[in-house]
Amino acid sequence: MVASPAARPDAIRRHNLALVLGHIHRDGALTRAELTQRLRVSRSTMGALVADLLELGLVGEVVPNGGSSVGRPSHVVGPHDRGPYVVAVDIDVTHVVTAAIGLGGDVLARQLVPTGPAASEPETAARIVVESVERVSRATGRSAPPLTVGVSVPGTVDLESGHIAVAPNLEWHDIAFGALLTDALPEHTRVRIGNDADLAVFAEHLRGxxxxxxxxxxxxxxxxxxxxxxxxxxxxxxxxxxxxxxxxxxxxxxxxxxxxxxxxxxxxxxxxxxxxxxxxxxxxxxxxxxxxxxxxxxxxxxxxxxxxxxxxxxxxxxxxxxxxxxxxxxxxxxxxxxxxxxxxxxxxxxxxxxxxxxxxxxxxxxxxxAFGTDSPLLGAAELAFADLLSDPLIAGG
Amino acid sequence: MVASPAARPDAIRRHNLALVLGHIHRDGALTRAELTQRLRVSRSTMGALVADLLELGLVGEVVPNGGSSVGRPSHVVGPHDRGPYVVAVDIDVTHVVTAAIGLGGDVLARQLVPTGPAASEPETAARIVVESVERVSRATGRSAPPLTVGVSVPGTVDLESGHIAVAPNLEWHDIAFGALLTDALPEHTRVRIGNDADLAVFAEHLRGxxxxxxxxxxxxxxxxxxxxxxxxxxxxxxxxxxxxxxxxxxxxxxxxxxxxxxxxxxxxxxxxxxxxxxxxxxxxxxxxxxxxxxxxxxxxxxxxxxxxxxxxxxxxxxxxxxxxxxxxxxxxxxxxxxxxxxxxxxxxxxxxxxxxxxxxxxxxxxxxxAFGTDSPLLGAAELAFADLLSDPLIAGG
Incomplete structure (x- = not known):
């Protein structure tokens, strides 16, 4: 039995796939020639990498003058327009903003729920998040659930567990918010939580x-x-x-x-x-x-x-x-x-x-x-994309 | 002509020499067995590395029960007791402390000159430094000049040039102190200047x-x-x-x-x-x-x-x-x-x-x-040793 390249990739290929996807995610559509130059690999290596990403459903190829020919070698490689997406959530004192965001940073759907002190119980916030995730996911028109839900909160967060030590203006102290969300969201939904200002600088540093x-x-x-x-x-x-x-x-x-x-x-x-x-x-x-x-x-x-x-x-x-x-x-x-x-x-x-x-x-x-008041939201999206961007093969299941 | 190993070392050897010397500098005398274990190299590789360091005059070997047998393979490898030294200088508002410091951190000689606002002209400080460097160097009893003079100042310093942007309590603004010292010290004396608090944490982080x-x-x-x-x-x-x-x-x-x-x-x-x-x-x-x-x-x-x-x-x-x-x-x-x-x-x-x-x-x-009020002084010594510790071969001239 011959293993397919995607099934038994070596570390270098995995690394290179991550690099290619990272460039496309940050900079949008790029020609194969540009990608080849940026990665300093041969044209045939780049061809194989792009083929893998096409097969994984992460990128599509389009001809520069507007016609689309997904799946066939062509000129420009960009995020797949039916590819995976994440849902980013910005929980602040006055609102919960939720957005479905595709590879490349396109906002596919978004929703704002005004909140206030009354809605700031962790359980209430979790309920708003669950409903919003469901709504913006549906609004994408894509059948797949989001890859990951990334959440920005105005407090100190343990990145691993999503445990919130303190979110002073929400009056949250010692809240296992990651676990709360994971329990409330559909099974197998991954949740990542970060601090709002940390996520804001993350997004702006990466692409702003x-x-x-x-x-x-x-x-x-x-x-x-x-x-x-x-x-x-x-x-x-x-x-x-x-x-x-x-x-x-x-x-x-x-x-x-x-x-x-x-x-x-x-x-x-x-x-x-x-x-x-x-x-x-x-x-x-x-x-x-x-x-x-x-x-x-x-x-x-x-x-x-x-x-x-x-x-x-x-x-x-x-x-x-x-x-x-x-x-x-x-x-x-x-x-x-x-x-x-x-x-x-x-x-x-x-x-x-x-x-x-x-x-x-x-x-x-x-x-x-660059992203105005959306920096924390887009940082939450980047946090949600981080696993895929470090290893695109997880899109293959 | 066969090149000696020391004359044409490869990058790995240079790197390993730096590692061995770093361990000895931070932790004092270590047995060959300990060094072999720390670097995870073979005994013969360690033997060659120690031989190089012996030849460079950087380390000595002693027998554990007190007898000394410098230059002959033996049990414990430590800083050479006639090896290179640096002079560290701590310029503060109230004093200039100068110390000759050997590999391993031993203070070989030290001197304190009380100063005050009157002595805080850059030229005055430079003169005190030059005289103090001469005195503590002589006091070491070693004929060689110091490898480098490292200086701590209470101000913002450009690490490359030793240019001081501002030292508020000395009322120094925009002073080319590195150049001033280099001109005043004997020819070929290298000078490195850093900020006092930066050097203090450097010393304490490295070995305190x-x-x-x-x-x-x-x-x-x-x-x-x-x-x-x-x-x-x-x-x-x-x-x-x-x-x-x-x-x-x-x-x-x-x-x-x-x-x-x-x-x-x-x-x-x-x-x-x-x-x-x-x-x-x-x-x-x-x-x-x-x-x-x-x-x-x-x-x-x-x-x-x-x-x-x-x-x-x-x-x-x-x-x-x-x-x-x-x-x-x-x-x-x-x-x-x-x-x-x-x-x-x-x-x-x-x-x-x-x-x-x-x-x-x-x-x-x-x-x-760990070093009490000497942290900035010892940080200046570490700064002065940095070049040698990153490439011990410079001791060979």
């Missing part, structure tokens, strides 16, 4: 505004505040995986009370609640109220403009502190903070200059994420 | 209290305050090499004025000046005044004890902030802060617990450095 930058901080501000950190090209997770929990670093211990029990936490100065409170608007923040706030600020509403200006200083201070500590090349401001950068860049940069140690020759860029 | 720990912060408090950070077993340097500059992170913007122009910098709360000031003692700090302060605190002097207690809170807060940001397994408290840990561990730990986000399952140990 931090691509090609090895020292990056993603400062995520929504109801809560956290940082996703890349050092020397690798995620900074810390010993327990809990690095980047900067939202409760104290800016001023005589500052406003924080739900965590301390006073003057970073979150109380630059979180969404701080913006709304300074503009005299009702709390807690909802997606709608935050969106209206920024619309008003852009159109010159005095209280909103004043609040933006008030928050620029502690935001710049927070960034300055991160710059002193981590010396990143780029700081991405995500979530609400991305709008802050639009509206008050000079004020924020002035505060960064004040608080960061003046160091000749050092420069740091403040930039907006 | 952080050995075997992959996520570590070394919080160094002297006149200034800085952090040396190891993440995932590797130094966190940042994009420009300036990470860990936390001394000027602001604890309270309405706090005491700092020489940097801001108010309430971490340094103004936990630096040596803060301790002395709170005890009503004259400034600026000198080594002697700081030493007297801690002697008094240990013997119950009320003003000193009160100052220690006052400083414990912001110290714990600083550590808590680092824990939230970096999630280290161990935090080493060095310089003056090492004494603080002796005197006020419960108060410091209480403040860490208050300021670090409460995370079930996370624990962080506060510990004292």
């Amino acid at each position: 505004a931090a691509r090609g930058f090895d020292d990056v901080v993603y400062l995520l501000g929504r109801t809560g505040v956290g940082a996703g950190i890349v050092v020397d090209g690798r995620p900074l997770r810390g010993y327990d995986g809990y690095a980047g929990e900067i939202g409760h670093n104290v800016i001023d211990s005589s500052g406003p009370p924080c739900h965590c029990g301390k006073h003057g936490c970073t979150e109380t100065y630059i979180g969404e609640g701080a913006l709304l409170a300074r503009a005299g608007r009702p709390l807690p923040p909802t997606d709608e109220a935050v969106s209206r706030f920024f619309t008003d600020a852009r159109s010159g509403d005095a209280s909103a403009v004043g609040a933006v200006r008030d928050v620029a200083e502690p935001l710049g201070r927070t960034i300055g502190t991160l710059v002193n500590t981590l010396n990143p090349q780029r700081v991405l401001l995500g979530g609400t903070l991305s709008h802050m950068l639009d509206l008050a860049r000079p004020e924020i940069e002035a505060a960064v200059s004040h608080y960061a140690v003046e160091t000749p020759g050092r420069s740091v860029e403040l930039i907006q994420p | 209290a952080a050995r075997g720990f992959d996520d570590v912060v070394y919080l160094l408090g002297r006149t200034g305050v800085g952090a040396g950070i190891v993440v995932d077993g590797r130094p966190l340097r940042g994009y420009d090499g300036y990470a860990g500059e936390i001394g000027h992170n602001v604890i309270d913007s309405s706090g005491p004025p700092c020489h940097c122009g801001k108010h309430g910098c971490t340094e103004t709360y936990i630096g040596e000046g803060a301790l002395l000031a709170r005890a009503g003692r004259p400034l600026p700090p000198t080594d002697e005044a700081v030493s007297r302060f801690f002697t008094d605190a240990r013997s119950g002097d009320a003003s000193a004890v009160g100052a220690v207690r006052d400083v414990a809170e912001p110290l714990g807060r600083t550590i808590g902030t680092l824990v939230n940001t970096l999630n280290p397994q161990r935090v080493l408290l060095g310089g003056t802060l090492s004494h603080m840990l002796d005197l006020a561990r419960p108060e410091i730990e209480a403040a860490v617990s208050h300021y670090a986000v409460e995370t079930p399952g996370r624990s962080v140990e506060l510990i004292q450095p």
Whole structure:
């Protein structure tokens, strides 16, 4: 009996398949010639690799002028348009966003469920996730279930088990959320859970505004505040995986009370609640109220403009502190903070200059994420794709 | 002509020589059997490697019961007692400490020159270094000059050029200190310069209290305050090499004025000046005044004890902030802060617990450095040995 190449691949072939699929996933359709050049392999080796990926149903080939000829050798290799997909879930205080996402990063279907403190019980969140996964999966029109469900949560997560140590703004403490979801989802559905800011920087580093930058901080501000950190090209997770929990670093211990029990936490100065409170608007923040706030600020509403200006200083201070500590090349401001950068860049940069140690020759860029408020969601998708991308043969079952 | 093995070594041999020398440098004398086991090579390969190192004058062999038989195959391989040495220099605000250090870390000779603001011109510091290097080199009784001079400075340094961007407490800005030293030292003396906290954690991670720990912060408090950070077993340097500059992170913007122009910098709360000031003692700090302060605190002097207690809170807060940001397994408290840990561990730990986000399952140990106040000095020695340890053949000229 002769084993097929796919059945008994050697480690190199497995590795090369992962490389080819990774290039296509990150960069979209590529010609065989481009792939051959990127991997520095022979044309025949690339031909065999593409044939494997075609057989696995992961990629398709199309002719450049639009005609499609899936399964036949042709010019351009791209993600298969009926290939596997994942479901990414972004659980935050104010919403659960769920999206079915294909190889290459295409959002095939998406749904937002507004939530609030009332819906923030773990069981309630799990129920919303299960229903949303079912709905967006159905909306893809593909018969297969999602490969994996990737979930972003605003808290400290054990990547292996999906156990959440603490998600302060959800008031979750010591919750076996991975197990809860796995039990609630259809059998054999794999679940991967990560921290929102960690996933945000993961997505942006892989294929967004931090691509090609090895020292990056993603400062995520929504109801809560956290940082996703890349050092020397690798995620900074810390010993327990809990690095980047900067939202409760104290800016001023005589500052406003924080739900965590301390006073003057970073979150109380630059979180969404701080913006709304300074503009005299009702709390807690909802997606709608935050969106209206920024619309008003852009159109010159005095209280909103004043609040933006008030928050620029502690935001710049927070960034300055991160710059002193981590010396990143780029700081991405995500979530609400991305709008802050639009509206008050000079004020924020002035505060960064004040608080960061003046160091000749050092420069740091403040930039907006490529994926806007979707960075955590797309990071959850990347987390869900990670197994397939490291070993495409698992698509063969 | 047959090339000698030493003249045309292959990459593997070079690599293995580096491994053997590294083990001996870190752990002292080891038997051939231990070395053979650690490297997982054959006895004959180890025999050849040890022979090379003997020939290079880097190691010696001794018989276990005390007799010495350098150059003849024997039981225990250790650093050669007339082998190469480096000179390490710790430039701080209050002193310049210089030490000749042999392979294995033995301090062969050492000298302390008290300094102060008056002596902190770069040219003055360079002159002290040159004289001290000459003196401790002579004191070794070895005829050869030091292999390399490694220098620790309390500032941001470009590791390649030794250019100092800023050393706030020395008031050095944009100083080509590497070039200055190279010009002033005897011709062909190699100079390597690093940041004090970075070097401190380097030494402790390599062979001290952080050995075997992959996520570590070394919080160094002297006149200034800085952090040396190891993440995932590797130094966190940042994009420009300036990470860990936390001394000027602001604890309270309405706090005491700092020489940097801001108010309430971490340094103004936990630096040596803060301790002395709170005890009503004259400034600026000198080594002697700081030493007297801690002697008094240990013997119950009320003003000193009160100052220690006052400083414990912001110290714990600083550590808590680092824990939230970096999630280290161990935090080493060095310089003056090492004494603080002796005197006020419960108060410091209480403040860490208050300021670090409460995370079930996370624990962080506060510990004292293995090398006391010498961590930066010994880190400078390791920096100076780095070239030889990565390629022992350079000892052959």
